[in-house]
Amino acid sequence: MNASSPRTAHPVDHLVLPTADLDVARARLEQLGFLVAPVGKHPFGTENICVYFGDDSFLELLAVGQRETCEVEARNGNVFVARDQAFRFRNGNEGFSALVMGTKDAEANHNAFVQAGISAGQVLNFSRAFRTPxxxxxxxxxxxxxxADLRAxxxxxFTCQRVNTPKVDRTAFHAHENGAVALREIVLSEVNPTDFQYLLQEVINQRDxxxxxxxxxxxxxxxxxxxLTPQGLRSFFNIESSENERGLRLQALVLAVRDLASVESLLAKNNIPFEKRGSRLIVHKAPGQGAAIAFEAL
Structure with missing residues (x-):
């Protein structure tokens, strides 16, 4: 894309959080007050459960369903599976691996990524069954x-183009007990954040x-x-990140909720540890929850 042309920033479409066991993840998410969709199976061996929000974004908890299929797909150039395998190899089966932006033209994004020198591989087209409550x-x-960036x-x-939007009403999935309605912020860490400014500008399609x-x-x-720098991550979220670890890491997500006091009561009732930090309630990562989740009022 021409550097002087105006840009319209992409929306955050969803976040990918690898997990070892979808049942453990579902139980954890339900304890946190989320309504969790049924298991979805990908044609390339992975499977997921999702938490959908009213702003059309969602969380994808991702597990390995058919290991042999995943390995074949990765060898054949499936970037999604290959990157998931690499993340699990380096970090274990629980974590926060990918930030996904919505797009109306993934092919154009791919061409722009190639031109910018940040393409991570070939475009992936796929479809899967979807079921409502x-x-x-x-x-x-x-x-x-x-x-992607080899330094991280x-x-x-990745950008995600919804080629065929299911003709089903997804609003039933938005009725979360904790009152979560939208993604507010996605938090990464790096010792020198501006080293990755160019990458994120291209991915988000935002120059500012x-x-x-x-x-x-x-x-x-x-x-x-x-x-955030390690100091910033510690100050705002009480998450430790080493000054010696270089490269972007996805650390936390912030959700807007209707009533923060209700969230506090829910977490206390379900014996979920949390901390108050400024205007937020923070639940640190645990099995089935690969990232810190912060709740703040609308």
């Missing part, structure tokens, strides 16, 4: 374009960067993408 089914189709092996990025003493922020269409 009342049992209605349809087929969802997707086209993905991947971006533990985080990758707000640099500050704790890191930098880029505004997606529906949320902030924040990269």
């Amino acid at each position: 009342d049992g209605k089914e349809d087929i969802a189709g997707f086209r993905l374009a991947f971006a 092996p533990d985080a990758f990025f 960067v707000n640099a500050h003493s704790f890191g930098m922020d880029l505004r997606a269409a529906n949320a902030n993408v924040t990269v």
Whole structure:
């Protein structure tokens, strides 16, 4: 894309959180007050459960369903599976591996990533069955374009084009007991955040960067993408990150909720440890929850 042409920032489409066991992940998410969708199976060996929000974003908890299929797909150039395998090899089976932006043209994004020198591999087209809480089914189709930086092996990025949107009403999935309605912020860490400014500008399709003493922020269409230094991560989220670890790492997500006091009561009732930090309630990662989740009022 021409550097002088105007840009419209992509929205955050979803976040990918690898997990070892979807049953453990479902139990954890339900304890946190989320309504969790039924298991979805990918044609390339992975499977997921998702938490959908009213702003059209969602969380994808991803597990390995058919290991042999995944290994074959990775060898054959499936970037999604190959990056998931690499993440698990380096970090274990629980974590936060990918930030996914929504797009209307993944092929154009792929070409732009190639031109910018940040393409992570070939475009992926696939479809899978989708089921609503009342049992209605349809087929969802997707086209993905991947971006990455060799200096940051533990985080990758892709744009997701919804080629076929299921003809089903997803609003039933938005009725979370904790009142979560939208993604507010995605938090990454890096010792020198501006080293990755160019990568994130291309992925988010946003040139404006707000640099500050704790890191930098880029505004997606529906949320902030924040990269914090270890000091910033500690100050804002009480998460430790080594000053010696270079490379982007996805650390936390912030969700907007209708009533923060209700969330506090729910977490206490379910014996979920949390801490108050500023105007947020923070639940640190645990088995089935590969990232810190912060709740803040609308």
